[in-house]
Amino acid sequence: MLYVFAALAVVGWSVVFWQRRNHEIVVVPSVESVETLDVPAESDETLNVLDALPLGVVVVGDNGQEIFRNRAAAEVTGMRHVDVLVEEVIERLVRLASIGQLGSEQIELAGPPQRVLDVRVTPLPEGGSIATIDDITERWMLDQVRTDFVANVSHELKTPVGAISVLAETIEGETEDELVLRLVRRMIIESERMSRTIDELLELSRIEMGGxxxxxxxxxxxxxxxxxxxxxxxxxxxxxxxxxxxxxxxxxxxxxxxxxxxxxxxxxxxxxxxxxxxxxxxxxxxxxxxxxxxxxxxxxxxxxxxxxxxxxxxxxxxxxxxxxxxxxxxxxxxxxxxxxxxxxxxxxxxxxxxxxxxxxxxxxxxxxxx
Missing domain, CATH: 3.30.565.10 (Histidine kinase-like ATPase, C-terminal domain)
Incomplete structure (x- = not known):
């Protein structure tokens, strides 16, 4: 949602700003510099909106020069060992945008702290492109937890189910009473294990939901x-x-x-x-x-x-x-x-x-x- 809003804001600003400046490309490193450029009021307003976004926004002209970088983007690219990685990805995606292609990449930073950035670049209708830098660390970590959770639940339930199936097949062809009893006891243990996992999952879910x-x-x-x-x-x-x-x-x-x-x-x-x-x-x-x-x-x-x-x-x-x-x-x-x-x-x-x-x-x- 933030990405769509940023794109719409930059499109509107790019039309106003570039038309008023006869399509000259002006490098604007931060919103504070805009005051010295005789920027139209409607453009200045859009820049302030972009600068307030938590999403990093970088605007590049059709000659590859940077026009604008908001505070969020400056903070991300100003971090040690992050700036080079992000700049390389932006440059690579801007080249794609110059031929009309959308591009996106995820950057995983080992940290500490571990961070994951989603970088996207989109061509602008008046030429040039917009790059957004989104810190998706929390969402990425939740996805990892969800993936691990599904894998673990599947494993915890599949193991006893598989064991019960094998034991049942063995019992089917077994005639020795003592062995059958041992196998039945083992089936009971495996079924209790499966039941315990389900009970604890339900208990955890109930506690998490509160109420x-x-x-x-x-x-x-x-x-x-x-x-x-x-x-x-x-x-x-x-x-x-x-x-x-x-x-x-x-x-x-x-x-x-x-x-x-x-x-x-x-x-x-x-x-x-x-x-x-x-x-x-x-x-x-x-x-x-x-x-x-x-x-x-x-x-x-x-x-x-x-x-x-x-x-x-x-x-x-x-x-x-x-x-x-x-x-x-x-x-x-x-x-x-x-x-x-x-x-x-x-x-x-x-x-x-x-x-x-x-x-x-x-x-x-x-x-x-x-």
């Missing part, structure tokens, strides 16, 4: 107790102890009980899953100023430093093979992040490989929230 009343008083002591109760069977099988001492401080926040239990359950389950036999998972609550801080700490395998920035992404796994072994879907921490965000809080993690992990959730207390 729940987040104003009810919720005691985090009760939330933790329920989450631990859910995790006890797993902890018993793993040989892991869970320690929690009820906080005597103010631990009530405004929120949704179901969402909060879901978040804390995911953290406690993960702590148990990635702890060695004989390990200890500690859950604690402390009031700091007008916030309530909930911590879940384990003595497990820890998280590599390189993965700490990505662990809250959907389907991200530090080690896929390890997650498969523990039955992880890679959605749990994404659920945690969304729940905490919904409640106006923040989540942080401290971890080192081989030394365990500590997840810290901080919420505004019922007295501190507005």
């Amino acid at each position: 729940e009343m987040l104003s009810a008083p919720v005691d985090l002591n009760d939330v933790i107790a329920e989450a631990i109760d859910r995790a006890l069977p797993l902890a018993s099988r793993q040989g892991v102890a869970i320690a929690f001492e009820k906080s005597m401080d103010e631990s009530t926040i405004k929120g949704d009980h179901f969402q909060l239990v879901s978040a804390v359950s995911n953290l406690v389950d993960n702590a148990v899953k990635y702890s060695d036999e004989g390990g200890l998972v500690t859950v604690s609550l402390v009031t700091i100023d007008e916030s309530v801080e909930l911590q879940v700490a384990d003595q497990g395998i820890g998280i590599p430093m390189a993965s700490l920035d990505r662990i809250f992404e959907r389907f991200y796994r530090v080690d896929r093979a390890r997650s498969r072994g523990t039955g992880g879907t890679g959605l749990g921490l994404s659920i945690v992040r969304h729940v905490v965000t919904n409640h106006g809080g923040e989540v942080n993690v401290r971890s080192r490989e081989g030394e365990g992990s500590t997840f810290i959730l901080r919420f505004p207390s019922i007295h501190g929230s507005k």
Whole structure:
């Protein structure tokens, strides 16, 4: 939409400006320089509009000389290591425009920060061309997330479905009862895995959409107790102890009980899953100023430093093979992040490989929230 608006504005300006100047080509590096050129009022008005656009705009005359560059374009091309790349692309596309062809290219900049620019050049009716520079980083990243999400969902569902199909075919021709029972148990495990993935996807979708009343008083002591109760069977099988001492401080926040239990359950389950036999998972609550801080700490395998920035992404796994072994879907921490965000809080993690992990959730207390 911005591109279309910029193109229409420049077309209008080019007709007025070039007709009034007898088609002379004047280099105008920025809008401030226009005042010295005796530019017609209607042209000056259009230039100011173009200069206010968040989209970068560069106008080139029919002799290849630059006529105008707005502030957004100047900011982009003024960045270190970016100017040469963008100028090369513009020059290449302007050559196409000179023979009446539209052209566009995407430029991926490694950063940091990583950026993606969409450069387009269109011929103008009075000669010359307009180049637009659009920072599409956010849109590009969303597309990447969407692509990864679809690929991961497909994989997570296709794997157990394929396994169930193979197991069913094997059972069909099998006569040994003991083997049939083993295969049936395996089918049940795979179907539960598929069901768990679907349940977590639905839960994440529901939490992302919101809609729940987040104003009810919720005691985090009760939330933790329920989450631990859910995790006890797993902890018993793993040989892991869970320690929690009820906080005597103010631990009530405004929120949704179901969402909060879901978040804390995911953290406690993960702590148990990635702890060695004989390990200890500690859950604690402390009031700091007008916030309530909930911590879940384990003595497990820890998280590599390189993965700490990505662990809250959907389907991200530090080690896929390890997650498969523990039955992880890679959605749990994404659920945690969304729940905490919904409640106006923040989540942080401290971890080192081989030394365990500590997840810290901080919420505004019922007295501190507005």
